[in-house]
Amino acid sequence: MAHLWTLLLLKQSLTMILEDAVKKATDVRQKVCEWHSPEELKELLDLELRDSGEPEARILERCRDAIRYSVKTTHPHFFNQLYAGLEPYSLVASFITDALKPSLYTYEMSPVFTLMENAVLRKLIQTVGWEEGGDGLFNAGGSMSNMYALNLARYRHFPEIKELGNSAAPRLAVFTSQECHYSISKAAALMGIGTKNVFVVPSDKRGKMTPSALEEQIESVKSEGGVPFMVNATAGTTVLGAFDPIDEIADICEKNKLWLHVDACWGGAVLMSNKHKLLMKGIHRVDSVSWNPHKMLMACLQCSAFLVRDKTHLLQRCHSARASYLFQQDKFYDLSYDTGDKSVQCSRKPDAFKFWLMWKALGTSELEQRVDRALTMARYLADEITKREGFRLVMEPEYANVCFWYIPPSLRDLPDGPEFQEKLHNVAPVVKERMMKKGSMMVGYQPHRGQANFFRMVVISPQVSRQDMDFVLDEIHSLGKDL
Ligand SMILES: *Cc1c(COP(=O)(O)O)cnc(C)c1O
Numbered sequence: 001m002a003h004l005w006t007l008l009l010l011k012q013s014l015t016m017i018l019e020d021a022v023k024k025a026t027d028v029r030q031k032v033c034e035w036h037s038p039e040e041l042k043e044l045l046d047l048e049l050r051d052s053g054e055p056e057a058r059i060l061e062r063c064r065d066a067i068r069y070s071v072k073t074t075h076p077h078f079f080n081q082l083y084a085g086l087e088p089y090s091l092v093a094s095f096i097t098d099a100l101k102p103s104l105y106t107y108e109m110s111p112v113f114t115l116m117e118n119a120v121l122r123k124l125i126q127t128v129g130w131e132e133g134g135d136g137l138f139n140a141g142g143s144m145s146n147m148y149a150l151n152l153a154r155y156r157h158f159p160e161i162k163e164l165g166n167s168a169a170p171r172l173a174v175f176t177s178q179e180c181h182y183s184i185s186k187a188a189a190l191m192g193i194g195t196k197n198v199f200v201v202p203s204d205k206r207g208k209m210t211p212s213a214l215e216e217q218i219e220s221v222k223s224e225g226g227v228p229f230m231v232n233a234t235a236g237t238t239v240l241g242a243f244d245p246i247d248e249i250a251d252i253c254e255k256n257k258l259w260l261h262v263d264a265c266w267g268g269a270v271l272m273s274n275k276h277k278l279l280m281k282g283i284h285r286v287d288s289v290s291w292n293p294h295k296m297l298m299a300c301l302q303c304s305a306f307l308v309r310d311k312t313h314l315l316q317r318c319h320s321a322r323a324s325y326l327f328q329q330d331k332f333y334d335l336s337y338d339t340g341d342k343s344v345q346c347s348r349k350p351d352a353f354k355f356w357l358m359w360k361a362l363g364t365s366e367l368e369q370r371v372d373r374a375l376t377m378a379r380y381l382a383d384e385i386t387k388r389e390g391f392r393l394v395m396e397p398e399y400a401n402v403c404f405w406y407i408p409p410s411l412r413d414l415p416d417g418p419e420f421q422e423k424l425h426n427v428a429p430v431v432k433e434r435m436m437k438k439g440s441m442m443v444g445y446q447p448h449r450g451q452a453n454f455f456r457m458v459v460i461s462p463q464v465s466r467q468d469m470d471f472v473l474d475e476i477h478s479l480g481k482d483l
């Protein structure tokens with residue numbers, strides 16, 4: 001049994017975690033962040049590691065400080081990222097997995113979590129609509145899932161690459177939309193495909209990939225001797241929350257025999273909603289999907305599923321190294337439960353448990369309602385923006401991203417033109433600086449396609465209300481009205 005002092009320490013820490021990292025962190029009257037420059041923060045944290053250890057009371061102080069100076073992503077006024085909010089069941093699962101330290105390479109090491117991962121994957125595959133089933137894995141993040149897609153697609157087209165390397169293949173080309181998350185370029189660089197062989201397909205005003213442009217690009221790459229092998233579409237782009245027209249893209253992929261991957265890290269949650277799942281019409285036709293339940297569905301970080309429609313053990317064949325010390329072929333149980341060789345990781349956390357437990361507790365219907373509520377709230381915010389003076393929507397939201405400009409009174413009479421745009425461009429960064437220093441909320445901004453900096457509100461958590469939406473607009477006005 002663990003030492004008494006270990007248990008006492010943990011008890012004290014848990015009380016502190018509940019008080020500071022849960023109760024206070026989610027209290028709307030508290031700050032979202034307590035901003036300090038790196039230099040100040042280094043002083044405050046006394047980072048140096050020394051020869052002798054410190055007494056327990058001091059260590060608990062240090063934990064308090066770590067919590068205090070961290071950003072409270074579970075705070076009701078945190079809207080900065082594509083995740084937010086506290087999901088208690090998922091947190092319980094996180095605590096349990098960190099206490100148990102399981103790793104998912106083999107069934108013998110993680111019997112419970114292997115089966116749970118399997119169950120969640122099967123449910124997600126069903127939700128995507130692959131009636132014949134499929135395969136998958138939970139990974140360390142959506143970027144990793146996207147990389148898996150790229151690797152599987154390439155392996156299916158040129159299995160020799162696994163052994164012979166890139167020189168065994170022609171110049172491979174992959175297509176992705178203009179709105180695409182930067183992870184594809186990283187993946188192409190890492191895998192030796194080359195960033196110049198990532199072809200960016202133009203998207204329309206709403207941020208959706210234009211199918212005719214995709215078709216033209218495929219032809220043009222072919223005519224130059226390139227070999228297209230994969231199209232990467234997005235369901236829920238990072239900035240605008242746009243959904244590519246999957247059905248039309250699937251037609252093109254079928255015709256050209258290309259792997260179709262859909263990055264649904266952010267938007268996949270609409271599949272839980274009968275009201276909104278049409279945004280991903282055609283998803284049952286694609287080859288692979290990445291979907292992060294840690295985003296809209298609020299599982300604890302990280303919880304990222306990669307799903308593949310293939311039923312020929314492609315994941316296993318593509319990634320296996322058959323390490324004989326781990327995956328002995330003469331084991332006493334069904335080896336198909338050893339998932340480790342499907343992965344490029346060795347140790348892998350049982351992230352699926354964080355989703356399984358909350359799904360058990362809430363049921364599919366509550367997950368559905370959460371998605372619907374978030375989108376209703378996003379709609380409310382967009383309507384408020386349209387009504388209020390000094391606010392302007394970048395476009396009507398389709399999902400939970402609400403993009404808008406704030407125009408301070410001094411700019412409201414200026415005619416639209418280069419001078420207005422330049423001044424408008426400078427508004428959001430200053431408002432952001434002020435909100436961070438005040439600690440009142442966190443909302444992101446960015447320039448996008450040559451447009452002036454605009455705010456991107458992300459509406460997720462079932463903890464947020466209309467008052468919180470009103471607060472965001474009031475607060476932006478009060479922070480920026482003198483600009
Ligand atoms: C968040 C996101 C990713 C990356 O996922 P991580 O888990 O942060 O690695 C990739 N694509 C899209 C569209 C995303 O929203």
Ligand SMILES: *[C@@H]1O[C@H](CO)[C@@H](O)[C@H](O)[C@H]1NC(C)=O
Nearest residue numbers: 146180181183184232234263
């Ligand atoms: C596909 O597009 C998405 C979203 O735009 C991006 O995140 C991802 O990295 C891209 N690449 C791959 C290989 O899926």
